[in-house]
Amino acid sequence: MENYLDLKNITCGYPGGFQIDNIGFEIGKGMFVGIIGPNGSGKTTLFKGLTGELKIKGGSIMLEEKNIEAMTLKQKAQKIAVVSQFTEITDMTVEEYVMLGRMPYRQNFQFFETKEDFQITEKYMKQTGVFEMKDKQMSELSGGEQQLAAIARALAQEPELLLLDEPTSHLDITHQVQILNLIQKLNNDTGLTVLIILHDLNLASEYCDYLILMNKGKVHIKGTPAEVLNFQTIEDVYQTVVITRVNPVSNKPVVFLVSERVLKNGGNLQ
Amino acid sequence: MKWAGLTGVLLLLVIAASLFSLLTGEMDISLSSLPDIFREKSGIEYSVLTKIRIPRIITAISVGGALSITGAILQGIYRNPLVEPYTLGISGGAALGVSIAIVFGLHLTIGSAVLPVSGFAGSLITIFLVYFLSLKKGNISINKMLLIGVMISFISSSAMMFLMSISNKDSMHSIIFWMMGSLDEPNTLLIKIVFYSSIAGLLISTFFARPLNAMRLGQEKARHLGINSEMTLRVLFIVASLLTGICVAVAGIIGFVGLVIPHIVRNTIGSDYRVLLPGSFLGGSFFLLVCDLLARTVIAPNELPIGVITGLVGGLVFILILTRQGIRAKIK
Numbered sequence: 191m192e193n194y195l196d197l198k199n200i201t202c203g204y205p206g207g208f209q210i211d212n213i214g215f216e217i218g219k220g221m222f223v224g225i226i227g228p229n230g231s232g233k234t235t236l237f238k239g240l241t242g243e244l245k246i247k248g249g250s251i252m253l254e255e256k257n258i259e260a261m262t263l264k265q266k267a268q269k270i271a272v273v274s275q276f277t278e279i280t281d282m283t284v285e286e287y288v289m290l291g292r293m294p295y296r297q298n299f300q301f302f303e304t305k306e307d308f309q310i311t312e313k314y315m316k317q318t319g320v321f322e323m324k325d326k327q328m329s330e331l332s333g334g335e336q337q338l339a340a341i342a343r344a345l346a347q348e349p350e351l352l353l354l355d356e357p358t359s360h361l362d363i364t365h366q367v368q369i370l371n372l373i374q375k376l377n378n379d380t381g382l383t384v385l386i387i388l389h390d391l392n393l394a395s396e397y398c399d400y401l402i403l404m405n406k407g408k409v410h411i412k413g414t415p416a417e418v419l420n421f422q423t424i425e426d427v428y429q430t431v432v433i434t435r436v437n438p439v440s441n442k443p444v445v446f447l448v449s450e451r452v453l454k455n456g457g458n459l460q
Numbered sequence: 461m462k463w464a465g466l467t468g469v470l471l472l473l474v475i476a477a478s479l480f481s482l483l484t485g486e487m488d489i490s491l492s493s494l495p496d497i498f499r500e501k502s503g504i505e506y507s508v509l510t511k512i513r514i515p516r517i518i519t520a521i522s523v524g525g526a527l528s529i530t531g532a533i534l535q536g537i538y539r540n541p542l543v544e545p546y547t548l549g550i551s552g553g554a555a556l557g558v559s560i561a562i563v564f565g566l567h568l569t570i571g572s573a574v575l576p577v578s579g580f581a582g583s584l585i586t587i588f589l590v591y592f593l594s595l596k597k598g599n600i601s602i603n604k605m606l607l608i609g610v611m612i613s614f615i616s617s618s619a620m621m622f623l624m625s626i627s628n629k630d631s632m633h634s635i636i637f638w639m640m641g642s643l644d645e646p647n648t649l650l651i652k653i654v655f656y657s658s659i660a661g662l663l664i665s666t667f668f669a670r671p672l673n674a675m676r677l678g679q680e681k682a683r684h685l686g687i688n689s690e691m692t693l694r695v696l697f698i699v700a701s702l703l704t705g706i707c708v709a710v711a712g713i714i715g716f717v718g719l720v721i722p723h724i725v726r727n728t729i730g731s732d733y734r735v736l737l738p739g740s741f742l743g744g745s746f747f748l749l750v751c752d753l754l755a756r757t758v759i760a761p762n763e764l765p766i767g768v769i770t771g772l773v774g775g776l777v778f779i780l781i782l783t784r785q786g787i788r789a790k791i792k
Contacts, residue, residue, distance in 0.1 A: 282673075
């Protein structure tokens with residue numbers, strides 16, 4: 191598979207503070223890749239480096255063999271869309287919000303949206319299920335609905351790469367699964383490349399083809415969920431005792447936590 | 461379209477208020493006599509209209525509109541509903557400049573044009589200070605900018621108080637009177653400057669309306685949408701500050717327009733900057749025309765300072781709207 195996104199020895203961080211070192215990995219077109227790791231392991235720093243929020247101090251990020259730093263903001267926004275943990279609660283309607291996704295395609299002196307912009311916006315609002323709420327204010331939506339609208343906005347950018355920063359961490363399981371299923375479907379149907387930060391190891395295991403486990407500002411291990419999510423690796427990185435099994439339906443690894451009391455009793459409460 | 465309708469209504473309001481303002485005053489002129497007066501181009505009515513009322517109406521439209529879009533722009537880039545043109549210390553700088561000129565008697569020795577010039581110089585220095593002090597490694601830090609503006613405001617008002625405390629009664633009176641604001645501007649060049657720059661400000665900011673819309677999500681998210689938010693911020697800050705500086709230099713400190721009008725327009729038309737900016741401009745023009753009309757008729761033949769009227773009317777209307785709607789700070 192040809193590499194779509196190629197990170198070579200990335201060093202990136204906050205001025206005078208935390209930084210991630212020597213991060214390197216490749217992602218093929220159409221892959222669904224998860225970044226996992228404990229708090230403070232550098233997931234978000236890496237993400238900010240990718241989105242351009244933090245300056246890359248060393249190494250290079252190549253998108254289809256073009257250096258990402260040489261691209262204009264507009265070019266980048268036509269290729270990469272970003273969904274973060276929270277949407278900004280703004281006083282705009284869902285439609286106005288999703289329409290912002292068309293910004294990267296705006297001509298310099300273009301004052302109004304084109305017919306095409308409206309068609310594309312409508313299409314993705316329908317796909318994400320927020321079309322019925324298009325005239326509602328964003329602030330009236332529930333957290334899950336806001337996140338769906340954020341995905342619709344990202345899709346309206348018609349990107350090739352979708353970057354998501356823990357899009358589901360504050361949502362209930364209904365919305366978690368709904369959103370991840372939607373992203374999976376898009377990934378399947380349209381070949382959209384997905385790079386997603388996930389906190390929940392089981393969700394990461396279930397949905398991602400490939401996982402990158404970060405620890406202390408470095409890539410600890412990368413590979414398929416079965417390669418990455420074994421109990422030794424997780425205990426090493428997270429300093430927590432876990433049990434891993436295989437999901438009987440999806441055959442993906444599942445991580446179980448065990449309470450201290452049960453551990454003391456040798457795993458047997460009876 | 462909804463937008464066109466609302467802008468149209470506002471435009472009609474501005475025209476109506478201008479006409480009414482044209483006809484009302486110490487000397488009432490009837491609407492039916494207007495064509496005759498302008499055809500004959502002579503007589504006392506003609507000079508009252510062209511020398512006093514029309515310049516004043518143009519000043520009111522320009523200053524009201526400019527202050528109001530400045531408020532809308534600044535509230536947008538700072539994402540804070542309480543920012544107004546004067547929050548950034550521009551008025552403070554201008555007032556300090558004028559106070560220095562008055563205390564040293566420059567307006568008596570050189571001429572009255574010294575006052576707007578020194579006001580503008582004061583605001584330019586403030587803009588310069590705020591802009592460069594809030595640069596952090598070449599990037600503008602929004603919060604720092606706001607805080608520095610507020611601090612400069614305090615510093616200049618203290619400096620001004622000091623000047624007033626050591627100055628004589630006449631100077632003190634002149635300073636206070638200047639600060640209360642007035643649309644009575646005898647210098648036609650200044651009127652032209654304020655008129656053209658307010659129109660230019662409206663055009664430039666409306667050109668940035670869509671980036672401003674994206675920036676409602678925050679600077680970073682706007683960047684992800686391909687918007688150069690840094691550049692947008694810089695351009696709009698400069699446009700907004702220059703407009704404020706010019707308005708303050710010409711009309712003194714006229715508070716509340718920049719705070720209240722964009723707020724009301726947001727609540728009625730919405731926060732889409734493509735309509736918010738023209739809407740605020742017209743709203744501000746209308747508001748200042750009405751306030752000026754009140755200022756010069758309520759205790760005629762004397763005149764109330766316009767700043768007093770805008771504060772009173774604006775504040776009351778604002779509280780009324782807020783309490784009737786329930787407090788909904790519409791911004792972002």
